Amino acid sequence: MVRYIIKRFVQSLLVIWAVVTAAFFMIKATPGNPFASDKASTKFVVEQNMKIYGLDKPLSVQYVRFWNNALQGEFGYSFKYEGRSVREIIADSFPTSLKLGLLALAFAVLWGVPIGVYAAVRQNTWQDFLPMGLAMLGVGLPSFVMGPLLALLFGLKLGWFNVAGLTDWSDWVLPSATIGFFYAAYFARMARGGMLETLSQDFVRTAKAKGVPGWRIVMFHALRGGLLPVLSFLGPALAGLVVGSFVVETVFLIPGLGQHFTEAALNKDYSVVLGTAAFYCTLLVLANFLVDILQVWLNPRLRFSDA
Amino acid sequence: MVFISRSLCYLFCLLGCVSCQKRESLATVAARQKILLKGNGGEPRSLDLHLIQTTTEHQLITSMFEGLVNEDASDDTKVQPGVAETWESLDGAARWIFHLRTTAKWSDGTPLVAEDFVKTYKRQLSPNFGALYADMLYKLKNAEDYHQGKISDFAQVGVKALDSHTLELTFNGPLPYLLQVLTHFTWSPLPTHVIEKYGDLESRFNLWTRPGKMVGNGPFQLKEWKFKEYIEVERNPHYWNAAKVKLNGVRFVAVTDLATEERMFRNGRLHITEQMGLDRIPFYRSKFPDLLRINPYLGVYFFRINVTKEAFKDQRVRWALNLAVDRDTLVNQTLQGAHQPAYGLTPPMQAPYKLPRPLTFDVPKAQKLLAEAGYPGGQGFPKFSIHVNDVESHVLIAQVLQDMWKRNLGLTVGIRTESSNVFYDTQIRLDYEVSRAGWIADFIEPITFLDMWTTGNQNNNTGWSSPKFDQLMRDSYVTADPAARGKILEEAENLFMQELPIIPIYWYNKQRLVHPAVKGWNEKLLDSHPWDQVDLGEEILPEIK
Numbered sequence: 001m002v003r004y005i006i007k008r009f010v011q012s013l014l015v016i017w018a019v020v021t022a023a024f025f026m027i028k029a030t031p032g033n034p035f036a037s038d039k040a041s042t043k044f045v046v047e048q049n050m051k052i053y054g055l056d057k058p059l060s061v062q063y064v065r066f067w068n069n070a071l072q073g074e075f076g077y078s079f080k081y082e083g084r085s086v087r088e089i090i091a092d093s094f095p096t097s098l099k100l101g102l103l104a105l106a107f108a109v110l111w112g113v114p115i116g117v118y119a120a121v122r123q124n125t126w127q128d129f130l131p132m133g134l135a136m137l138g139v140g141l142p143s144f145v146m147g148p149l150l151a152l153l154f155g156l157k158l159g160w161f162n163v164a165g166l167t168d169w170s171d172w173v174l175p176s177a178t179i180g181f182f183y184a185a186y187f188a189r190m191a192r193g194g195m196l197e198t199l200s201q202d203f204v205r206t207a208k209a210k211g212v213p214g215w216r217i218v219m220f221h222a223l224r225g226g227l228l229p230v231l232s233f234l235g236p237a238l239a240g241l242v243v244g245s246f247v248v249e250t251v252f253l254i255p256g257l258g259q260h261f262t263e264a265a266l267n268k269d270y271s272v273v274l275g276t277a278a279f280y281c282t283l284l285v286l287a288n289f290l291v292d293i294l295q296v297w298l299n300p301r302l303r304f305s306d307a
Numbered sequence: 308m309v310f311i312s313r314s315l316c317y318l319f320c321l322l323g324c325v326s327c328q329k330r331e332s333l334a335t336v337a338a339r340q341k342i343l344l345k346g347n348g349g350e351p352r353s354l355d356l357h358l359i360q361t362t363t364e365h366q367l368i369t370s371m372f373e374g375l376v377n378e379d380a381s382d383d384t385k386v387q388p389g390v391a392e393t394w395e396s397l398d399g400a401a402r403w404i405f406h407l408r409t410t411a412k413w414s415d416g417t418p419l420v421a422e423d424f425v426k427t428y429k430r431q432l433s434p435n436f437g438a439l440y441a442d443m444l445y446k447l448k449n450a451e452d453y454h455q456g457k458i459s460d461f462a463q464v465g466v467k468a469l470d471s472h473t474l475e476l477t478f479n480g481p482l483p484y485l486l487q488v489l490t491h492f493t494w495s496p497l498p499t500h501v502i503e504k505y506g507d508l509e510s511r512f513n514l515w516t517r518p519g520k521m522v523g524n525g526p527f528q529l530k531e532w533k534f535k536e537y538i539e540v541e542r543n544p545h546y547w548n549a550a551k552v553k554l555n556g557v558r559f560v561a562v563t564d565l566a567t568e569e570r571m572f573r574n575g576r577l578h579i580t581e582q583m584g585l586d587r588i589p590f591y592r593s594k595f596p597d598l599l600r601i602n603p604y605l606g607v608y609f610f611r612i613n614v615t616k617e618a619f620k621d622q623r624v625r626w627a628l629n630l631a632v633d634r635d636t637l638v639n640q641t642l643q644g645a646h647q648p649a650y651g652l653t654p655p656m657q658a659p660y661k662l663p664r665p666l667t668f669d670v671p672k673a674q675k676l677l678a679e680a681g682y683p684g685g686q687g688f689p690k691f692s693i694h695v696n697d698v699e700s701h702v703l704i705a706q707v708l709q710d711m712w713k714r715n716l717g718l719t720v721g722i723r724t725e726s727s728n729v730f731y732d733t734q735i736r737l738d739y740e741v742s743r744a745g746w747i748a749d750f751i752e753p754i755t756f757l758d759m760w761t762t763g764n765q766n767n768n769t770g771w772s773s774p775k776f777d778q779l780m781r782d783s784y785v786t787a788d789p790a791a792r793g794k795i796l797e798e799a800e801n802l803f804m805q806e807l808p809i810i811p812i813y814w815y816n817k818q819r820l821v822h823p824a825v826k827g828w829n830e831k832l833l834d835s836h837p838w839d840q841v842d843l844g845e846e847i848l849p850e851i852k
Binding site: 030031032033034036037038039040041042043044045048049051052077080081082083084089092093148151152155156162163164165166167250251252253255259266267268 | 333350352353355358360361434435436437438439440441442454455511512513514516533534535536560561562563564566567570571573574576725726727728729730731732733735744745765766768
């Protein structure tokens, strides 16, 4: 077990190194200049700035310097937002994204799972087709359409919520619903599939034969097995949700991490690109590492085959 | 299952109802508290005057800093005393003396003195600091040499504190329009005593602009900075004119998306938007014309022509491209009349000469010129691309030009889009044929539209160079007499418009929505509104449906 953990840990570190190194060389290879602007600074000022941020050095020197700092948890300063360190940007925006992600996930699970289960129980009736049709719509409707639609309907038409900004607890409802709607649709389809498979198994037939009421069969016999596909998707879904969404953050004016990913790449804000990439990569690798350990711990067969 | 779903549905409605019961729009509450809610068009790069460059920071900065003079609240041709109470121009306007008001203070109560200007300009011109707009100060004697490290003694630069409240500025030549130049934020002072308290004066990573640390000298001071959300400023009790300031504060909201900004306005979360989408103009124009403000904004939207490319070296080709553009249709129909068609370079403004307007829409002449250049009916002309940054409205204009040149000249034109930082870099490297550009004036004087075309200027980026034009600009720098200077500039602009290395499309207007409660927000060519004049009344926003 210990050997397995060490092996997986070293593998995880290698993955992080490889991803961040690839990101480093890819972003440096893209065209563009972080100090190019509509009102151009003089060539001399651009050179001064390249020097201040160490971009005048050869790529190999920049790479070594980057890792030297990164290993101490330093990713430098943003080129776009003067005086703001990457660490500060992540520390400021990640809690917001985390909260939004968790709310969206809660929304998705609370809506998606019951609907999926219900549709499975009423398979091939309108009570199945209607929610599953809606779920298709949910998967297909992008958030840049869904977000403004919700804002128009619940914000402007009905006046229930604010259309953007975070001044009130209720301001979290529309953005988390926008993200959550997509995942709810996904969860509904998965829960339906899982439940259909479980409901067709022998032990369910036996329970039915013994006269167990339908709702009891669903709740106490089939549900646990039926939700397994949903559970396996929860991990990746969570990782994707907590790092934020560029579109939803822009539409609802939320200061999350998602916009930094996109903006930094467009602005050639190298330090923010690398810092956020390293952060996201570490988060994902860490989650996978923990899940792997947990699985091995739960399933001794894996332990023997891998160790 | 049904139960759970229904419960969730009720919960969702309940959340809405709970929140709707207390609905009184933020704009109404804020107006009562005299706090203006203003869209800012994005998050500022910095609040340090030396590290900013664009209009995103402009209004924020002018609320917290004041220069030697201020813009007038309604008359663009006038300036009002700021930190300087009086001034005199000497040596044919090449040397100016400013008498600072003794009541001018920093927001921490420290008196503002002439030495503050000297130290500020020294920081901005430091060869190691990398101030983004340092070249604005190149008009000062020896400033360029000091900035580029050719001289190391700052005493040789044309800024001197004659005593604690007298500042002397000496320039390379006469600057009769200096007072207009001084309204630009690059000439405002910085609290060097505060910057030094939190680190090195010339360090880029000094955090003196954070709430609790930042000190300014404008009508307002920094209260709160929520990164990527908003920046709020409150009254500065030490401002020399504090009694005249009407608002208690301004909240600058970092909203970038046009549709979101408009929804926030309708939802009563903003008093003033920074911009608005073209697609919403017809709606407001017909239903709520009082909320819509479309005012001239001193700038020109144009396309650069890369004259180093063989086909575009011929002046006749450049004229043909210009004459084949129907600016009226493009601006009034495609752009919903949001701007003014540009038939010349310098936008309408008070100028010391008659601004040339040589462009027309003349397809036969355009075809004739193209044929004379060796491309009858566009035959044989190399395929080229219109280079734009990936913003919807720019792409739209490129599509219209593409169509007009195809129809009117028979040219095959593509469109090439790039994200902004790549786009500007490509433009600087002259790796384009025809490329989009916009230029907003720094101050109200035609020279701000002309001197960028001199050889080697970082904003030229067309490859166009004319020794005669360069000489005329140099002559203008040393001519004090307004009439003579006007003649020189007129000749320079005529020469430029004759050679035509650009395709002017429109002169900017600023489009925005303004809440009826906002007072004192006048039409201003540079969109800078003296903050002590702005006020909020009790008017309520009509329901916008």
